[in-house]
Amino acid sequence: xxxxxxxxxxxxxxxxxxxxxxxxxxxxxxxxxxxxxxxxxxxxxxxxxxxxxxxxxxxxxxxxxxxxxxxxxxxxxxxxxxxxxxxxxxxxxxxxxxxxxxxxxxxxxxxxxxxxxxxxxxxxxxxxxxxxxxxxxxxxxxxxxxxxxxxxxxxxxxxxxxxxxxxxxx
Amino acid sequence: xxxxxxxxxxxxxxxxxxxxxxxxxxxxxxxxxxxxxxxxxxxxxxxxxxxxxxxxxxxxxxxxxxxxxxxxxxxxxxxxxxxxxxxxxxxxxxxxxxxxxxxxxxxxxxxxxxxxxxxxxxxxxxxxxxxxxxxxxxxxxxxxxxxxxxxxxxxxxxxxxxxxxxxxxxxxxxxxxxxxxxxxxxxxxxxxxxxxxxxxxxxxxxxxxxxxxxxxxxxxxxxxxxxxxxxxxxxxxxxxxxxxxxxxxxxxxxxxxxxxxxxxxxxxxxxxxxxxxxxxxxxxxxxxxxx
Numbered sequence: 439x440x441x442x443x444x445x446x447x448x449x450x451x452x453x454x455x456x457x458x459x460x461x462x463x464x465x466x467x468x469x470x471x472x473x474x475x476x477x478x479x480x481x482x483x484x485x486x487x488x489x490x491x492x493x494x495x496x497x498x499x500x501x502x503x504x505x506x507x508x509x510x511x512x513x514x515x516x517x518x519x520x521x522x523x524x525x526x527x528x529x530x531x532x533x534x535x536x537x538x539x540x541x542x543x544x545x546x547x548x549x550x551x552x553x554x555x556x557x558x559x560x561x562x563x564x565x566x567x568x569x570x571x572x573x574x575x576x577x578x579x580x581x582x583x584x585x586x587x588x589x590x591x592x593x594x595x596x597x598x599x600x601x602x603x604x605x606x607x608x
Numbered sequence: 609x610x611x612x613x614x615x616x617x618x619x620x621x622x623x624x625x626x627x628x629x630x631x632x633x634x635x636x637x638x639x640x641x642x643x644x645x646x647x648x649x650x651x652x653x654x655x656x657x658x659x660x661x662x663x664x665x666x667x668x669x670x671x672x673x674x675x676x677x678x679x680x681x682x683x684x685x686x687x688x689x690x691x692x693x694x695x696x697x698x699x700x701x702x703x704x705x706x707x708x709x710x711x712x713x714x715x716x717x718x719x720x721x722x723x724x725x726x727x728x729x730x731x732x733x734x735x736x737x738x739x740x741x742x743x744x745x746x747x748x749x750x751x752x753x754x755x756x757x758x759x760x761x762x763x764x765x766x767x768x769x770x771x772x773x774x775x776x777x778x779x780x781x782x783x784x785x786x787x788x789x790x791x792x793x794x795x796x797x798x799x800x801x802x803x804x805x806x807x808x809x810x811x812x813x814x815x816x817x818x819x820x821x822x823x824x825x826x827x828x829x830x831x832x833x834x835x836x837x838x839x840x841x842x843x844x845x846x847x848x849x850x851x852x853x854x855x856x857x858x859x860x861x862x863x864x865x866x867x868x869x870x871x872x873x874x875x876x877x878x879x880x881x882x883x884x885x886x887x888x889x890x891x892x893x894x895x896x897x898x899x
Contacts, residue, residue, distance in 0.1 A: 473612070474610070496643060513650075516661075
């Protein structure tokens, strides 16, 4: 994997570190400059563009990914910090033949309109369901309160997550 | 947005971290949860030349209580750990109330209480909670450790008394001598916003009598405000309606809110009063139930 830098006068001085990590089950080695953000490693380095950068200011949650199973805002973590850790992005939810119940739920319950916030919503929801397989509506709203959606009014997103919870339990 | 260029080190021991910080001097910053520092670096409000990431330091992710009731919160204890803590729910009502109100659920997975105290944002919620509870910070440096009262720790917005080669390794909340009561109320426009107004109340009672009281205010001044006179008015007496009203008035008087997009100064001062009354009325109920 290559990340290309502009050839600046001090290009030889750029501190580059080699990191090893797992993303969606695949082991990777990357050479990254410490100031590279995790969101940029994922989108530009790994070309996994399902992770969206929305506000870029730690507010909206569109860039949410799981690091060791916990949702984090990937615009607010340095790529070097995932050395030795495991990342899940929205691309890691479905298998080759089957959608993840959360993805099915968003389809069934019309949980998206423009879809920009959806990957972050799904990963925040996945972390909730991993921790609490039988959440109340209130639990779902609470768990998604760090993720902003400007289309849906949240109603159908909450329904989608509850749909997925039920499917996963059955 | 991305930060300006810096050198990154992730030491495995505290000694190594201290040595690195000593090398870096004023141009070095400690990275714990990074939920305040990284956004500031992206906006180029902070451009440290050296980042010392302490996330690989072993044994700092604890929060535990000594047999005497003193609470210790390690530098890598995340907000989410405190939000889910049974210990806090049963023993620390003010902290248990504040933990779920810090930022948003995703930020709480990374951010830390100690980091938040060090960051010294005048809008920080934990600073009020720690101040109301009479907490301290333990700083680890080459010369050993020193304990600094939260009240003496912050010198101004985003400034604290740590030396460049010191790391805040834990926060300490002293043991209660009586039954603990209190809470934290935060008015926010939406989840994740800074407090329009935050009020922390921590009291201890013995029988009917209040034996210790702390009240601190978030978002209504250029720094966290300790409402000392309000708290002192409660000590040595039972919590009566008149006492609660007096404390609320004194707390509102000491607030220095500014009119801004979150509300008018008058509105914010009114909310301080309302929150103090609510928290103390609840505390009174708590004392009755405990008796």
